[in-house]
Amino acid sequence: MDLDKLLDISNQCIHSEPPTCVASCPVHMDVIAFVSEIEKGDFAKAYKVMENKIPFSRLIGKICDHPCERVCVRENCGGSIRISELEKSVIDLGYMPPKKPLLMPKTKGTVAVIGGGLSGCVTAVELDKKGYKVTIYEKTDRLGGSLWAHEGLEASLIEEELSTIEKKGISVVYTTEVTEQTLQTYLQQYDALYLGTSEWSKHYTIHPQTLQVDDSALFVGGKLQTQNPSVIFSASSGKRAAVSIDRYITKTSMSASREREGVFETKLEFKTDNVTPVESVEKTSAYYAENEAIQEAKRCLKCQCTECIKACVHMQRFNITPDSYIRSINHNERIVLGTRSANLMINSCTECGLCKEVCPIGIGMKEIIHATRQSMVERKKMPLSAHDFALKDMQFSNSDAFSLIRKQPSKEASKNLFYYPVIAFSAYARGLYKGSSKTGYLFYPGCQLSSTHTEYIGDIYKHLVGAIKNKDADNDVGLYLGCCGAPADWAGRLDLMPESIEKIHKTWQEMDEPTFILACSSCAATFEKYLPMIKTISLWEVFDTYGLPEVDIKKGKRELCIHDACATRHNSKLHQSVRHIVKTLGYTIQELEYSKEKAKCCGYGGLVSNANPEQAEDFVKDRIEESEHDVLVYCAMCKDALVKGSKRAYHLLDIIYGNEVNQDEPQKMPTLSERQNNRKRLKYKLLKEIWNEEESDMSPSYNFTLHLCDEIVALMEKRFILLSDVEKVVEHSLTHKERFFNPQTSDYLARLRVQNVTFWVKYEEQGSDITVKDVYSHRMEVVED
Amino acid sequence: MNEQTNTTTVWMCDKCQKALMSQKVKVRYLEGNFEVELLKCPECNMVFIGEDLALGKILEVEKSLEDK
Structure with missing residues (x-):
């Protein structure tokens, strides 16, 4: 993993980009923090925010020419935020006299400031703070220069504020005019010189960034440099000159990291399309009263790019944005000794890709997180428990228990179907009759659809044979049951990918490169990524092209909202086919705000439901709150997730096969154990019904009957414990008498290590009836010797 | 749950x-690798781990080892 490249991406994220008001303020007053404090009614803190960036804020705050307001994005939605009025009000309500300054030794060097106007005073104070011995030379008998000409400032206030300069220990030499002729003397006498007079006899060429004159010790600021009467620009140039003088004297780079001094252009483009206009608050006296200021502050939009956070509950849960996310990944990856605290977060992203769709500059966390997971696996730092269950389930799908590859039944093997009336009424029989023994299509339903919608698979296969052979007699339709490897991909387990991919590739080659008909969106994504040479088509496009299964459909009249599968977000043909099928079946469609290319994940993606079930629940909750209507999905896992979140959801197959009925009956999805069993059963059933092959049942049989109440079943689901695990524990305990006994309750407690997990089962035994009372597991291995 | x-x-x-x-x-x-005090049968050495322990301290240690 190239972490430096990753950090470059992090720097492109505009989440931390300042709003236009801050970028156009020459001293970068933090307007968002400022108005936020006002909103809270904390005027003293708001004053602190001002004081932090604006020198002599009690003066400048009253006369600032506020360039910030001219660029406020609120302007067209009720008028710019009146930042300058808020500043006046904050000075009035939140000013606190400064603490007595600590007099620090001034040993870094000596600086002469020519001109005691605003910019000169600012430079002097800034350099004093940095530890320089500063002397101001002022031609009149008072500091402040043009400040005295401002109507909005009372003389007493100017005097009070500027009196702090001498209290800090800065020397002021009054009634001393420095001229071009005497300037050289001062240059020789001091380490550096700041020229901040409003007029000067000689025109100097000033470096626009450093305000330095050539390579000399002379720096020019204030109106001589800004060439305009703005007080805030003048103050800014004073501050910048102080930075330059410090760098000059300490011999550090004059230009490094100064790109954003003064006014700059922010990369943030805050959209106001959905902003409700609110008029500015009018003041009823000289300044905003407390309540008026609070109301005005509330109008501030606090411009910040939060597009990805708004769209993603994962970023919301971890309260993180791509910039800080990448920094966390960087830290997690570089850590040598210590806790990798970002592991859980990295395994809680669904890798759905929505962030990239909504990001104004196109940063996507999917690829980054995927690469991170692969890196964690390579370095053996991936938490084992995060994906263990899903990977074992994948292993099951690719084992003989489920995996099956068959060509279309041959004409010879099917001849018992070729008689009247079967051949007349069954498109399937006619399809078999046209058998060419060239597999043009291979139906690949995927492991999850086979687990949860088992009953449809055989019917779909028969329909495909009938419909496709009717129009395309050359191409037979075969069947392939297995897992594409998506779980391994999500888990970053590149080492496990070949198990699925190579087998699929080999089959494809051996069968003379058939087109795969895919029913699962995750399979589609996996094929695209790992098997780009294989031509695929979605089952929905096949249905749309070759016709829907002929079932007795009672046309639906309801409105359904379509939850698109995130893995298909860029497949517009598929989106079209699905919508066409839904409309053909008589339903009306409600499009969700986040649909098609902006589809939101159901929470299954990225194996989040394994690694962080609470995060997966956030995804479901977020999705189902989008609409009151029942949901239509076309990915088996989406249905599973939504139904578990108590939302009524139908798979596209449910409405195609007319099973969108009994609307009062609660929906139920098969348990993890039932899913494995369904896959086993499907293979057995298809072999028998379609290929006339009888397979012996490989399931073990036990001499006891297990009784599990709903609570225990729910507990097993939550703890990822399979019925087969429970059976193994009980069987072992009965055979070897390895169990504990509780004489008070007469319960037994038994344990068995199955691969890398120890399962515990508490049960009551009555003859051959075993009633399970508790199940739990741990991964820690206990050495019993 | 005072079994253990x-x-x-x-x-x-x-x-x-x-x-x-x-x-x-x-x-x-x-x-x-750790040595911890646990309940066991003095004869056959079978070690008892209750639910609270398995889902409490043991899970916590497992998770912290996984993040190391």
Whole structure:
């Protein structure tokens, strides 16, 4: 993993980009923090925010020419935020006299400031703070220069504020005019010189960034440099000159990291399309009263790019944005000794890709997180428990228990179907009759659809044979049951990918490169990524092209909202086919705000439901709150997730096969154990019904009957414990008498290590009836010797 | 849920019909090897781990080892 490249991406994220008001303020007053404090009614803190960036804020705050307001994005939605009025009000309500300054030794060097106007005073104070011995030379008998000409400032206030300069220990030499002729003397006498007079006899060429004159010790600021009467620009140039003088004297780079001094252009483009206009608050006296200021502050939009956070509950849960996310990944990856605290977060992203769709500059966390997971696996730092269950389930799908590859039944093997009336009424029989023994299509339903919608698979296969052979007699339709490897991909387990991919590739080659008909969106994504040479088509496009299964459909009249599968977000043909099928079946469609290319994940993606079930629940909750209507999905896992979140959801197959009925009956999805069993059963059933092959049942049989109440079943689901695990524990305990006994309750407690997990089962035994009372597991291995 | 405290329990070994005793037991996970006091059968050495322990301290240690 190239972490430096990753950090470059992090720097492109505009989440931390300042709003236009801050970028156009020459001293970068933090307007968002400022108005936020006002909103809270904390005027003293708001004053602190001002004081932090604006020198002599009690003066400048009253006369600032506020360039910030001219660029406020609120302007067209009720008028710019009146930042300058808020500043006046904050000075009035939140000013606190400064603490007595600590007099620090001034040993870094000596600086002469020519001109005691605003910019000169600012430079002097800034350099004093940095530890320089500063002397101001002022031609009149008072500091402040043009400040005295401002109507909005009372003389007493100017005097009070500027009196702090001498209290800090800065020397002021009054009634001393420095001229071009005497300037050289001062240059020789001091380490550096700041020229901040409003007029000067000689025109100097000033470096626009450093305000330095050539390579000399002379720096020019204030109106001589800004060439305009703005007080805030003048103050800014004073501050910048102080930075330059410090760098000059300490011999550090004059230009490094100064790109954003003064006014700059922010990369943030805050959209106001959905902003409700609110008029500015009018003041009823000289300044905003407390309540008026609070109301005005509330109008501030606090411009910040939060597009990805708004769209993603994962970023919301971890309260993180791509910039800080990448920094966390960087830290997690570089850590040598210590806790990798970002592991859980990295395994809680669904890798759905929505962030990239909504990001104004196109940063996507999917690829980054995927690469991170692969890196964690390579370095053996991936938490084992995060994906263990899903990977074992994948292993099951690719084992003989489920995996099956068959060509279309041959004409010879099917001849018992070729008689009247079967051949007349069954498109399937006619399809078999046209058998060419060239597999043009291979139906690949995927492991999850086979687990949860088992009953449809055989019917779909028969329909495909009938419909496709009717129009395309050359191409037979075969069947392939297995897992594409998506779980391994999500888990970053590149080492496990070949198990699925190579087998699929080999089959494809051996069968003379058939087109795969895919029913699962995750399979589609996996094929695209790992098997780009294989031509695929979605089952929905096949249905749309070759016709829907002929079932007795009672046309639906309801409105359904379509939850698109995130893995298909860029497949517009598929989106079209699905919508066409839904409309053909008589339903009306409600499009969700986040649909098609902006589809939101159901929470299954990225194996989040394994690694962080609470995060997966956030995804479901977020999705189902989008609409009151029942949901239509076309990915088996989406249905599973939504139904578990108590939302009524139908798979596209449910409405195609007319099973969108009994609307009062609660929906139920098969348990993890039932899913494995369904896959086993499907293979057995298809072999028998379609290929006339009888397979012996490989399931073990036990001499006891297990009784599990709903609570225990729910507990097993939550703890990822399979019925087969429970059976193994009980069987072992009965055979070897390895169990504990509780004489008070007469319960037994038994344990068995199955691969890398120890399962515990508490049960009551009555003859051959075993009633399970508790199940739990741990991964820690206990050495019993 | 007071079946197991740190040192005593009503559970007994069914095979040996012995009361369980608290003894040092070796446990391991990933790179971690520890010796901890656990209840076990003094005869057959079968170690008792209750639900609270499995889902409490043990899970916590497992997770922290996984993040190391």
